[in-house]
Amino acid sequence: MTRESESGLPIEPVYGPEALGDWDPAEKLGEPGGYPFTRGVYPSMYTGRPWTMRQYAGFGTASESNARYKQLIANGTMGLSVAFDLPTQMGHDSDAPIAHGEVGKVGVAIDSIDDMLVLFDGIPLDKVSTSMTINAPAALLLLLYQLVGEEQGVSADRLTGTIQNDVLKEYIARGTYIFPPKPSLRLIADIFAYCRAEIPKWNTISISGYHMAEAGASPAQEIAFTLADGIEYVRTAVAAGMDVDDFAPRLSFFFVSRTTILEEVAKFRAARRIWARVMREEFGAKNPKSLMLRFHTQTAGVQLTAQQPEVNLVRVAVQGLAAVLGGTQSLHTNSFDEAIALPTDKSARLALRTQQVLAYETDVTATVDPFAGSYVVEKLTDEVEAATVELMAKVEELGGAVSAIEHGFQKGEIERNAYRIALETDAGERVVVGVNRFKLDEEEPYEPLRVDPAIEAQQAARLGGLRAARDQDAVDAALAALQKAAAGSDNVLYPMKDALRARATVGEVCNALREVWGTYVPTDAF
Numbered sequence: 184m185t186r187e188s189e190s191g192l193p194i195e196p197v198y199g200p201e202a203l204g205d206w207d208p209a210e211k212l213g214e215p216g217g218y219p220f221t222r223g224v225y226p227s228m229y230t231g232r233p234w235t236m237r238q239y240a241g242f243g244t245a246s247e248s249n250a251r252y253k254q255l256i257a258n259g260t261m262g263l264s265v266a267f268d269l270p271t272q273m274g275h276d277s278d279a280p281i282a283h284g285e286v287g288k289v290g291v292a293i294d295s296i297d298d299m300l301v302l303f304d305g306i307p308l309d310k311v312s313t314s315m316t317i318n319a320p321a322a323l324l325l326l327l328y329q330l331v332g333e334e335q336g337v338s339a340d341r342l343t344g345t346i347q348n349d350v351l352k353e354y355i356a357r358g359t360y361i362f363p364p365k366p367s368l369r370l371i372a373d374i375f376a377y378c379r380a381e382i383p384k385w386n387t388i389s390i391s392g393y394h395m396a397e398a399g400a401s402p403a404q405e406i407a408f409t410l411a412d413g414i415e416y417v418r419t420a421v422a423a424g425m426d427v428d429d430f431a432p433r434l435s436f437f438f439v440s441r442t443t444i445l446e447e448v449a450k451f452r453a454a455r456r457i458w459a460r461v462m463r464e465e466f467g468a469k470n471p472k473s474l475m476l477r478f479h480t481q482t483a484g485v486q487l488t489a490q491q492p493e494v495n496l497v498r499v500a501v502q503g504l505a506a507v508l509g510g511t512q513s514l515h516t517n518s519f520d521e522a523i524a525l526p527t528d529k530s531a532r533l534a535l536r537t538q539q540v541l542a543y544e545t546d547v548t549a550t551v552d553p554f555a556g557s558y559v560v561e562k563l564t565d566e567v568e569a570a571t572v573e574l575m576a577k578v579e580e581l582g583g584a585v586s587a588i589e590h591g592f593q594k595g596e597i598e599r600n601a602y603r604i605a606l607e608t609d610a611g612e613r614v615v616v617g618v619n620r621f622k623l624d625e626e627e628p629y630e631p632l633r634v635d636p637a638i639e640a641q642q643a644a645r646l647g648g649l650r651a652a653r654d655q656d657a658v659d660a661a662l663a664a665l666q667k668a669a670a671g672s673d674n675v676l677y678p679m680k681d682a683l684r685a686r687a688t689v690g691e692v693c694n695a696l697r698e699v700w701g702t703y704v705p706t707d708a709f
């Protein structure tokens with residue numbers, strides 16, 4: 184009767200005290216808010232402050248997205264989370280030939296400071312924290328945000344938010360990389376140093392396992408490869424001359440939450456424990472904040488179904504519950520129609536309401552780490568930890584995260600697991616309600632939200648106007664200064680900010696860097 188968990192660990196029908204053997208709560212748990220942070224990063228957790236309800240959103244033009252953000256804020260969202268379209272994520276302007284057909288589709292199109300000003304129009308940046316899912320061009324969007332703050336009279340030291348800025352997982356699972364690993368890591372170290380000096384409350388990176396999970400990673404793979412990426416970033420910054428306690432408190436993480444509640448709770452607890460140990464033992468971090476794994480969670484998009492889409496409301500509630508029981512700092516609950524298209528206003532509101540029910544109608548927020556001491560969850564926490572540590576050791580044997588990526592290791596492991604899941608689903612061994620069991624003879628029609636294709640022409644016209652009106656000599660000089668810094672060792676963010684202020688576009692800044700750093704071509708083993 185033993186079942187296998189998503190990481191391939193046994194789940195027994197019954198657990199008792201013997202399952203934990205000589206398990207020592209002082210060593211394994213500590214106090215909430217104390218080493219090894221198994222029970223959460225803050226002493227009072229949600230009894231002191233609920234997690235941040237942060238719904239990922241953005242589509243079409245800056246003004247459409249601005250309207251959606253205002254709606255989310257009116258509905259009670261506590262932080263913003265910006266989705267950019269693919270051309271922005273790849274550092275191309277909306278009028279670049281390669282952008283054709285993608286403008287405004289999976290997120291908002293941002294070409295320049297002009298768009299960014301519209302995106303945050305009427306949203307006071309000193310009152311809201313903003314996450315931006317942007318990776319290779321993360322520095323640009325951060326600087327544009329800072330420039331908007333300057334326009335609003337909000338000084339940089341009051342800005343709060345996060346850039347995803349995690350390029351290593353782009354090579355592994357997500358795909359929006361531009362530059363090769365070496366200059367990418369250097370750019371990330373420049374961002375750490377810049378934020379330390381200029382925007383001290385900014386979370387400089389969101390080291391992400393979510394996309395690996397979407398690509399098929401098991402929970403143990405998800406946290407092992409994510410923490411290994413984290414280690415690579417810490418090593419890079421230390422090698423660039425930074426003290427670990429100068430940047431580690433502003434590292435943050437991003438994980439998935441699946442419907443398998445018990446293992447997910449164990450996963451979050453194990454991840455906190457491993458990170459605290461690595462930071463203390465390998466990097467000698469002294470500041471307790473450097474040891475704290477703070478993370479955002481998104482409910483598992485990959486588990487949503489296009490069939491009987493309303494069933495996704497139930498899945499999302501279960502997944503959100505797992506994230507909360509696991510001690511997340513920030514949460515996005517997916518909308519039920521996301522397997523079909525972008526969420527409508529109504530489905531986006533329902534997704535947020537799901538979090539509000541969890542926070543204000545259940546009792547799971549009344550006490551910290553409610554699963555502590557549960558035989559099964561403590562046992563699974565130990566086992567997920569052991570499986571993760573073993574996988575991290577394999578990454579180390581290959582020379583660390585970058586070298587393992589170049590060997591195709593993480594991608595290969597994830598793809599093998601994805602294949603296993605697909606086979607199990609096809610064979611009906613893995614039940615997916617509405618897909619391989621409990622199907623309807625005929626699905627009810629559903630009218631999804633569609634992005635207007637005219638947006639591309641509108642953005643191109645805006646860009647034409649911008650290029651005609653700006654001081655081109657100032658732009659050229661600023662881009663030349665940026666290229667000089669990129670070719671040398673000065674922090675590139677200072678000249679980059681000058682270029683963006685002079686209204687250089689996202690595509691122009693990225694092209695200037697492409698000329699110096701080149702672009703990454705994957706060595707695909709599969």
Ligand SMILES: C[C@H](C(=O)O)C(=O)SCCNC(=O)CCNC(=O)[C@H](O)C(C)(C)COP(=O)(O)OP(=O)(O)OC[C@H]1O[C@@H](n2cnc3c(N)ncnc32)[C@H](O)[C@@H]1OP(=O)(O)O
Pocket residue numbers: 225226227228229230231232233235237239262263264266312314315316344345347357384386389393394435436437477478479481512513
């Ligand atoms: C799939 C899709 C895709 O495109 O592929 C994506 O990638 S979407 C990806 C979307 N990604 C995201 O949205 C990432 C979101 N990430 C974040 O917001 C951050 O990185 C985060 C995980 C650290 C969460 O930051 P946050 O500001 O929301 O929450 P924090 O935990 O930092 O809390 C805010 C402040 O309240 C304080 N605080 C919180 N709780 C407590 C408590 N119980 N007691 C005392 N203080 C507390 C914190 O110390 C902090 O203050 P102080 O700062 O002063 O200490």
